[in-house]
Structure formats: C-alpha cells, structure tokens
Amino acid sequence: MTRFGIEALNVYCGLTYIPVEVLFEGRGLDMSRMANLMMDRRSIGLPFEDPVTNAVNAAWPIVDKLSDAERSRIDLVVTSTESGVDYSKSVASYVHEQLGLSRHCRVVEVKQACYAATAAIQLALGYLASGLGARGKALVIATDVAMVDARAEYAEPATGHGAAAILLSDEPRVMQIDLGASGIYSYEIMDTARPMPGFDIADVDRSLFAYLDCLSNCFTEYASRVDAADFQRTFDYLAFHTPFAGLVKAAHRKMMREFAAAQGPDAIEEDFTRRAGPSLVYPRIVGNLCSGSVYLALCSVIDTASYAGGARVGLYVYGSGCSAEFFSGLIGPQSRAVLAGMRIGERLAGRCELTFDEYNQIVKENQRILVPEERWDTDIATYREFADRVPGRPQLLAWRGQRNFHREYGWI
Amino acid sequence: MTPLMDSDRSAVEQVVCGVIGEILPGLAPATIPAGKHLKELGADSVDRVEIVLTIMDRLGLDLPMSDFSTIPSVGDLIDFLCEAAKT
Numbered sequence A: 001m002t003r004f005g006i007e008a009l010n011v012y013c014g015l016t017y018i019p020v021e022v023l024f025e026g027r028g029l030d031m032s033r034m035a036n037l038m039m040d041r042r043s044i045g046l047p048f049e050d051p052v053t054n055a056v057n058a059a060w061p062i063v064d065k066l067s068d069a070e071r072s073r074i075d076l077v078v079t080s081t082e083s084g085v086d087y088s089k090s091v092a093s094y095v096h097e098q099l100g101l102s103r104h105c106r107v108v109e110v111k112q113a114c115y116a117a118t119a120a121i122q123l124a125l126g127y128l129a130s131g132l133g134a135r136g137k138a139l140v141i142a143t144d145v146a147m148v149d150a151r152a153e154y155a156e157p158a159t160g161h162g163a164a165a166i167l168l169s170d171e172p173r174v175m176q177i178d179l180g181a182s183g184i185y186s187y188e189i190m191d192t193a194r195p196m197p198g199f200d201i202a203d204v205d206r207s208l209f210a211y212l213d214c215l216s217n218c219f220t221e222y223a224s225r226v227d228a229a230d231f232q233r234t235f236d237y238l239a240f241h242t243p244f245a246g247l248v249k250a251a252h253r254k255m256m257r258e259f260a261a262a263q264g265p266d267a268i269e270e271d272f273t274r275r276a277g278p279s280l281v282y283p284r285i286v287g288n289l290c291s292g293s294v295y296l297a298l299c300s301v302i303d304t305a306s307y308a309g310g311a312r313v314g315l316y317v318y319g320s321g322c323s324a325e326f327f328s329g330l331i332g333p334q335s336r337a338v339l340a341g342m343r344i345g346e347r348l349a350g351r352c353e354l355t356f357d358e359y360n361q362i363v364k365e366n367q368r369i370l371v372p373e374e375r376w377d378t379d380i381a382t383y384r385e386f387a388d389r390v391p392g393r394p395q396l397l398a399w400r401g402q403r404n405f406h407r408e409y410g411w412i
Numbered sequence B: 001m002t003p004l005m006d007s008d009r010s011a012v013e014q015v016v017c018g019v020i021g022e023i024l025p026g027l028a029p030a031t032i033p034a035g036k037h038l039k040e041l042g043a044d045s046v047d048r049v050e051i052v053l054t055i056m057d058r059l060g061l062d063l064p065m066s067d068f069s070t071i072p073s074v075g076d077l078i079d080f081l082c083e084a085a086k087t
Helices: A020-027 A031-037 A051-064 A091-099 A116-130 A150-158 A204-225 A245-259 A265-280 A290-304 A333-340 A344-349 A356-366 A380-388 B006-023 B045-059 B074-086
Strands: A005-012 A016-019 A041-044 A074-080 A106-110 A137-144 A162-169 A175-186 A192-196 A199-202 A237-240 A311-319 A323-331 A375-377 A397-403 A406-411
Touching (some): A005 A051, A005 A290, A005 A323, A020 A150, A031 A245, A031 B045, A041 A150, A041 A356, A051 A074, A051 A137, A051 A397, A051 A406, A091 A137, A091 A406, A116 A175, A116 A311, A137 A290, A150 A199, A204 A311, A237 A265, A237 A290, A245 A265, A290 A311, B006 B045
Antiparallel strands (some): A005 A175, A175 A323
C-alpha cells in the first residue's frame, strides 16, 4: 500500500516575543497562576504581519527547497484561518500568488477554529490516496493573527502568533499518517468565537470542558477503529492542540484516569513528562497557534524527542464550535533530518524580546490588521527595526497596505 | 442507584468541600461558602478541571465535563451531583 503523509513541515512564529512573567507583571495578573498555565514566552506579530504574510513566511522555506518540477506538482493549496481578510476572497488566493505556484491548482480557505487545518489535511490525504490528485502534492497552511489584549485576561499570555505549513504527498519524510486511524467528535457549542475583526469572545470553562470531553470521545472512537489501540502503550509520544501547556497536562491526566490501568500521581506525572513533555517545548515559548498549534507541537516532538528506532505519535486537535479529532502517525530519524533544515529552534531563540511598553504599542496597532479598509498604508518603517534586531533573519513578506481593498505585499 | 437521602447529600457535600480543600490548600473545607463560584474561591481553569474530575472519581460518577460548565456556585454543584447520582 502506498504511504501518505507529511513530506515537509515548517512553522513561522514571528520575530518578537514577550516573557510571560513580564506580561503578568505588566497587566497586574496573579503570579500564582503562572504554574498551571505552564507558558514561558508569547510570540507577537508586528503590524506589517497578517495572515497572508504568516502563511507565506511559513511555507516559503518549504517551497523554495523544491525543484521547479516538484513545485508544479502542488495542485491543491488550502489555508485554514480564523483571521479571514475578506468575506469572499480567500487568504489562499494571496498565498498561492506570493508562493509562485502553478495556476493548475485548487485554491481554497477553510474555517473551523483550531480544528480546520487538520480537517483540510485529512481531506487532502483522502484526495491524494484516491489517485485523483493528478500531480500528487497538497499544501495546507494554518495561519492566524492574535487579536487578544488585556480584555482576554489569562488567555492573553497564552496566545501565540504565526502559521504552520504542511506539504502532503506520497513521500512522507516527516510523518507517515496512519490513514483511516482516527476518531472524530463534533457538535454545536458557543465556547469561543471571533464575531468581529479585533474582538474575540471566550467562555473558558465551556471551551476547556468541551476540549476534554471531545478528547475522550475521539479516542474512544479511534480505539474502536484501530485494533488493540491503547492510550498508554500505542503512542510513544503525544502532540495535542495546546491553548496552553497546562491544559495538555490536565488532558493527559484525565486520559490516564479513564484509559490506563489505575496509577498513582507519580506514575502519571512520569508518563506525562516522557510522552507529552517533548511536544510542549515549542508551544511553551510561542503560545497558541490556533489550527497550527498541533503542528507546532509535532515539530517540537520531532526536534526534541528521542526516537532512533522510529515512534508513533498520537495527535489530538480540538476546534471550538466544535469539531475534534484524534489521529496518529509514524516518525523516524529522517523526520528529524528533514525538519532540521527549517532551523525552528534556532529561529525561536533568535526572536527579539519586547519590553512591556513596546508590547502594548504593538498590540494596539495590531488591532487594525483585519479591519476592512479601502485604502491603508502599513507603517513598516516604524516597526521594521524590531525585525532587524533578529540576527540573520531571512527575507520576509510584509503587508504594505491596501488599495481598493486589495491587499498589497512586498519582501523586506 | 437508590434515591439519595439527606445523609447522602451531606456525604456529597463532604466530598465536594474536601476535594476543593485539597486542590486549593488555603481553604478549610468547613469554611467553603456554598454561594461562591469556584473561580471566586481562587480556582483557575486547571484547578476547576481537577476539582470536577476528582469529585467524579470519588463519587463514582462518569458525566461529561460539559455538564459542569455553567454551574454557578458550590451549592449548585452539590445539588447537581446529588441529582446526577439519583439517575
């Protein structure tokens, strides 16, 4: 049987960050709550970074490594976002143009909060596996911008910025997806939403409790479809959608109580550290990437875990609204070698640290990014200095502004 | 399950207050005010998850977490658990 999965993977998580402790102090938040949050840094976008630039800046290092012949094999581009820039025109249409991909290509945008990219990946894998994909590569990009500010209280320090680009094909060098091995759970719920550009609403308990219910239900369905699937033994590593790392810890504890033989707190803690810990290294220093979050967690596993003989990873995604899925895949030594070319750890370490005052100024300016304007000139000059503080940064796409609502871009 | 008696309600209350006291060590179980939301007692979202899961463990209940997302106070939580235990 032909194998399908992730041929290449990259994340772009912005150029700047603020330490979570500095943000807690600046906002006057209760420092005792940092322990359960389990977050260390928050990536921040600059005012010339929008969902299109994040997507392109994540995908370009993948596309750039392809030969012309390989590049022309991409015949499906899907962007998933809850930061749409237009009611009709997709982010994907801009991204497809900026990446210089073949015009013989389907281009579409999908939305289901933090689940959407995974939905697109599963649909694309079905398309590729069917043999109907004439050229055989699909590019899915999860991309968002953060709108949160002080109003979000304890969600603010956990919210990230950026995009994840996932190239799918029958050459799954990064991860072979276990086709058909999945459990899904969906129902309507008003837990979080973005009813207007620049304004997020969130019912914390409703959302967290739904995340946890869906995880149990998804895994139950997964186990009913996969012979001998066992939460504790089947998966060497776990990579979950990470709104904040503390939730992943709570979710792991709940799953161990429900699906693993009775164990004490120490054994559960050891299992969490060993199997879920590697997935949290990057999310803890970036924040929640919405539908790209689980792929940031996967990058974290591939870059930081030990798996010389290969490993099976169990992945869980929850998207508010809600739709959720538990699925799995195989990684091996080649996964680490391929992902190393993206230098994710090095780029995260090279981000520029912001002071609280700089952060406040940028967060205020970022509120404009999704607001429809017929004409707008982005102030690149003021904020470029933050980008230029990043040592050895590559050329990046920047949002220059709008003319007749048409968004315009340039490389800086 | 047999219907709950008054003494059973008191047992549920003991479990609920005991668990809250374990997760939020600053609170003595006997002094937990029934009219307060867990949030007002200082429980963050992870604490609230842990409180609900531990209470269900102790009471032998298996309910969706979502059933607990709109319960306004500790007293209402006890009432809800008593009702759930009856069915």
